[in-house]
Amino acid sequence: MKKLTAPVSRRLFLAQGSRATLAFGIGSSLIGTAFLHACGSDRSAEGGSSSLSTGYEQTPLAYAFDALEPHIDANTMEIHYSKHAAGYAKNLRDAVAEENVDTNQPLEEILMNVSNYSTKMRNNGGGHYNHELFWKHMRPDAPGSPEGKLAEAIDATFGDFEAFKTQFETAAATRFGSGWAWLVVDKNQQLAVGSTPNQDNPLMNLSDFQGIPLLGIDVWEHAYYLNYQNRRGDYVTAFWNLVDWEQVGSRYESLV
Incomplete structure (x- = not known):
């Protein structure tokens, strides 16, 4: 991950210490404000998407559909990416047009204020x-x-890596129905694990679990059912073989 044009650091959080932090979502916290600043300033500085911000178009996969086998099979990946995820991207663009959203703002800003939208x-x-x-x-x-x-x-937050994995797996296994499990940086700049229903995420001001996402796992059945059937736990365990900890670690260091 490239260095942020506008570094997000503890100094920035402290410099903004006079701002109110008790509001309706992570976007009103110091880390949320700094995160949005980094997303927005990097986009405007380089005329494109930043390393932290998310665009409105579907990004091409960096690997082939069969590259994650045997942990995630090619058929699942192809359907998941080209049907499910592509559908969300298309419908997002439709919603953006219908609601006259300025796409120069990062998607993260919309999500942090999603109660204002449809x-x-x-x-x-x-x-x-x-x-x-x-x-x-x-x-x-x-x-x-x-x-x-x-x-x-x-290690400082959960005791050790294995304890973290157990807590993350529990969050994924106990999410009723469809949803996601997450590792986030919360408003106190601490790591936290939790889950959200459906396609909600911790950036949303309507979410019961809030933070800046570092890592998420999709536990909708379409993410695993062709290979694992009803064995969600096996899918979550296999996920550890695929996590790009270098990317996740770089994202974390950009925030703290």
């Missing part, structure tokens, strides 16, 4: 954002565990 925007903006992060943070030759500052933060 259900269509909430469902499809969330679905698009969630999947874009999901594809980005998997890779075929993934490292087995995080290193550096993220590893230290995981």
Whole structure:
């Protein structure tokens, strides 16, 4: 991940310490404000999408559909990416046109204020954002565990990496019906694990679980059913073989 044009650091959070932090969502917290600033300033500075912000078009996969086998099979990947995720991207663009949204603002800003928009925007903006992060943070030759500052933060927060994995797997397994499990940086700049229903995510001001997403796993049945049937737990366990901890760690270091 390239260095942010406008660094997001503890100094920036402290410099903004006089701003109100008790509001309706993560976007009104110090870390949320700094995160949005980084997303927006990087886009305008370079005339494109930043390393932290998400665009409104579906990004091409960085690997082939069969590259994540045997953990995620090619058929599931192709259907998931080219049908489900593509549908969210298309419907998001429709919602953006219908609601006259300025696409020069990062999608993250819409999500942090999603209560101001339609259900269509909430469902499809969330679905698009969630999947874009999901594809980005998997890779075929993934490292087995995080290193550096993220590893230290995981140990400090959860006790050790195995304890974190257990908590994350529990969040994924106990999410009733369809949804996502997440590792986030919360408004206190601490790591936290939780889950959201449907295509909601922790950026949304309507979410019961809020933070800046570092890592998410899709636990909708379409993400795993062709290979794992009803064995969601096996799918979640296999997911650890695919997590690109270098990407997740770089994202974390950009925030703290």
